[in-house]
Amino acid sequence: xxxxWVQQNVxxxxxxxxxxxxxxxxxxxxxxxxxxxxxxxxxQGFHQQLDALPKLEVTxxxxxxxxxxxxxxLETAEQLQGWRRFxxxxxxxxxxxxxxxVLAAVIFILGFGAGLGTMYRVVGSVRxxxxxxxTSAQAHAEASISGIRTIQQEAGTNQIKIxxxxxxxxxxxxxxxxxxxxxxxxYATKNNYNSGVRMDSVDVLRQKPEDGRIREGxxxxxxxxxxxxxxxxxxxxxxxxxxxxxxVRNAVVEALLNDNNPGIRMGALHALEASRADxxxxxALQQLAKDDPNPYIRTESRKMLTSMPxxx
Amino acid sequence: MSGEAMVAAFPSGNYDGREGLQGxxxxxxxxxxxxxxxxNAGRVNDAELIREAQRGNRAAFEELVRQYDQxxxxxxxxxxxxxxxxxxxxxxxxxxxxxNLAGFRFESSFYTWIYRIVTNLCLDxxxxxQTRKEEPPVASDADGQELNLLEQVADERPGASPExxxxxxxxxxxxxxxxxxxxxxxxIVFEMKHYEGLRLRTIGEALNTxxxxxxxxxxxxxxxxxxxxxxxx
Numbered sequence: 383x384x385x386x387w388v389q390q391n392v393x394x395x396x397x398x399x400x401x402x403x404x405x406x407x408x409x410x411x412x413x414x415x416x417x418x419x420x421x422x423x424x425x426q427g428f429h430q431q432l433d434a435l436p437k438l439e440v441t442x443x444x445x446x447x448x449x450x451x452x453x454x455x456l457e458t459a460e461q462l463q464g465w466r467r468f469x470x471x472x473x474x475x476x477x478x479x480x481x482x483x484v485l486a487a488v489i490f491i492l493g494f495g496a497g498l499g500t501m502y503r504v505v506g507s508v509r510x511x512x513x514x515x516x517t518s519a520q521a522h523a524e525a526s527i528s529g530i531r532t533i534q535q536e537a538g539t540n541q542i543k544i545x546x547x548x549x550x551x552x553x554x555x556x557x558x559x560x561x562x563x564x565x566x567x568x569y570a571t572k573n574n575y576n577s578g579v580r581m582d583s584v585d586v587l588r589q590k591p592e593d594g595r596i597r598e599g600x601x602x603x604x605x606x607x608x609x610x611x612x613x614x615x616x617x618x619x620x621x622x623x624x625x626x627x628x629x630v631r632n633a634v635v636e637a638l639l640n641d642n643n644p645g646i647r648m649g650a651l652h653a654l655e656a657s658r659a660d661x662x663x664x665x666a667l668q669q670l671a672k673d674d675p676n677p678y679i680r681t682e683s684r685k686m687l688t689s690m691p692x693x694x
Numbered sequence: 695m696s697g698e699a700m701v702a703a704f705p706s707g708n709y710d711g712r713e714g715l716q717g718x719x720x721x722x723x724x725x726x727x728x729x730x731x732x733x734n735a736g737r738v739n740d741a742e743l744i745r746e747a748q749r750g751n752r753a754a755f756e757e758l759v760r761q762y763d764q765x766x767x768x769x770x771x772x773x774x775x776x777x778x779x780x781x782x783x784x785x786x787x788x789x790x791x792x793x794n795l796a797g798f799r800f801e802s803s804f805y806t807w808i809y810r811i812v813t814n815l816c817l818d819x820x821x822x823x824q825t826r827k828e829e830p831p832v833a834s835d836a837d838g839q840e841l842n843l844l845e846q847v848a849d850e851r852p853g854a855s856p857e858x859x860x861x862x863x864x865x866x867x868x869x870x871x872x873x874x875x876x877x878x879x880x881x882i883v884f885e886m887k888h889y890e891g892l893r894l895r896t897i898g899e900a901l902n903t904x905x906x907x908x909x910x911x912x913x914x915x916x917x918x919x920x921x922x923x924x925x926x927x
Contacts, residue, residue: 393916394909397887399894428920432888434865438771440764448767448781452759452788456752459789461796628756 385411388418392425442665443639449632449662450605457598558590568599577609584612588619597623601633610643617646621653631657635666644676651682658686740804748795755795759788762805765890766812772885773816783819787812802899809900813882820878865923872922880915887912 388411394400395408412419531545556563570583584603587596603616617637623630631654638650654663664687671683740761746754766787770780790811798807873881882901886892892900898908 393913397894397912399909428916428923429888431865431923432869432919434862435869436866437889438768438775440767440771444771444777444781445764445767448784449756449759449763451781452763452785453756455785455789456755456792459792461748461750462793628753628760 385415385418388412388415389421392422395422396425396429442635442662442669446632446636446639446662446666450636453629453632558586564593564596568595571599571603571607577607577612580607580609580612581615584615584619588615591619591623597627597630601629604633604637610646613637613641613643613646614649617649617653621649624653625657631660632662635662638670638679639666644678647676647679648682651679651686655686658690664690741800744795744798744800744804747792748798755792758804762808763788766808769812769886769890770816772889773882774819779819783812783815787815806896806899809896810902813886813900816882817878820881824878868923869919872919875922876915876918880911880918883908883911884915884919 388408391400391404391408395405400408412422528547528549531547532543533545534543535541536543554562554566558564558567567583567587570579571587574580574583580603584600584607587599590596591600597620600616600619604613604620607613607616617634620627620630620634624634625631634650634653638647638654641647641650654666657663658667667683667687670679671687674680674683740758743754743758747758763784767780767784770783770787771777774780774783787808791808798804802810873884876884879901883897886897886900887894894905894908894912898905901908
């Protein structure tokens with residue numbers, strides 16, 4: 383081992399990436415050689431300098447919101463199976479430069495084919511629109527029309543194009559285990575403008591929180607409903623699942639950290655009591671105990687942290 | 695599969711999200727073990743979770759995400775300096791992993807696989823960023839509000855002088871600029887080694903290259919940084 387080798391490998395030495403025998407030899411060499419010892423000292427100083435840069439830590443808020451967004455996007459994401467993995471991931475294909483010419487040719491052919499297809503469809507639909515059957519006209523007349531959007535006459539023809547909206551009130555009856563009833567309740571929870579209807583819907587859904595789809599709807603209500611009463615009801619319904627369902631736990635942590643209603647935050651705090659040893663809950667509690675503006679939340683968080691068993 | 699089915703499939707001790715006690719030996723260099731262990735310490739059986747997730751169990755995938763997402767987010771945050779961009783990379787990485795999970799053949803660990811995806815996304819990000827104008831050492835939080843990193847450099851020990859804080863800030867500013875002048879590959883290798891404390895072998899696997907290449911890249915990055923910090927004195 384000579385000085386040149388030592389000076390070339392001092393970086394690996396400091397990062398603990400040298401095998402034991404080489405490490406030992408390097409240390410022995412540095413004891414004998416002042417020049418190499420000085421180089422090692424200089425590199426150590428350089429490493430200390432680098433530590434002047436502040437560590438960017440992931441805050442519980444950032445982590446929770448990243449997790450929630452991911453969960454949301456995962457709800458609509460699908461795993462690509464079989465041939466779809468190759469077809470549906472064009473970026474991966476593009477990275478395989480060997481296939482680029484083939485891919486370009488395929489895209490060109492598909493584009494050409496799609497163009498032809500679209501042209502024929504446009505021609506076909508124009509022809510089809512000419513004759514409206516009597517049955518169809520009857521159905522349109524019977525439907526309750528909520529409004530006409532546009533009326534256009536095609537120039538030089540007797541064809542009139544009318545765009546309109548129709549509403550037909552319907553009623554359905556069934557038990558909560560009926561999928562259609564569930565779907566309507568979930569729709570009401572997510573979309574209804576009337577908070578009273580959303581409240582009634584959550585009130586019914588809370589009778590069956592063991593169903594995964596219903597629980598997702600309740601979590602949605604907890605996270606996004608503008609009415610605190612609805613959010614509180616949803617929170618109560620999902621509380622028994624905080625320990626077993628990560629999505630519920632994340633939503634409750636988010637409510638604890640970010641909800642603008644103190645009552646819901648307090649409810650969330652109590653709901654998380656059973657899962658206070660969980661990392662994300664613990665981090666949230668530590669943050670709240672440190673600087674939450676609400677004294678009750680601050681004190682309760684501290685209490686929960688102190689009553690927690692030590693985890694290494 | 696519903697939440698209950700998941701609980702049935704995995705023992706509750708593992709599934710309640712509680713961090714365990716064991717670390718991943720061999721992945722982390724001894725001098726910076728704290729950097730990664732926090733989250734990876736309690737990893738449950740990845741293979742089981744991956745198989746469950748491959749069968750379409752989203753809760754299993756989310757559990758898998760929780761094993762590694764803090765480390766992924768931290769790396770993205772370090773490299774982008776922006777909470778918003780870091781979150782984008784995080785989302786993209788895990789969504790990509792989920793979509794392509796069926797193709798995961800257990801030839802490498804999930805940890806290596808997800809790191810490979812993240813490093814590729816970060817490389818793309820840094821390359822795009824390099825073509826733009828040089829920016830000041832400013833990071834932004836998720837709300838788009840700017841946070842000056844250098845404002846965070848302060849010696850809070852009793853007796854710390856304002857002069858010392860000022861010097862520390864100047865040094866940190868020089869480091870930030872020097873890091874930005876590295877090539878994207880050098881930057882990633884250096885950050886993963888120095889600040890994340892990963893083994894060279896692991897970095898090589900993540901970047902799909904040999905340990906020797908990583909070593910050379912690290913040498914180049916170190917030389918450039920040393921030169922930049924020495925010249926600026």
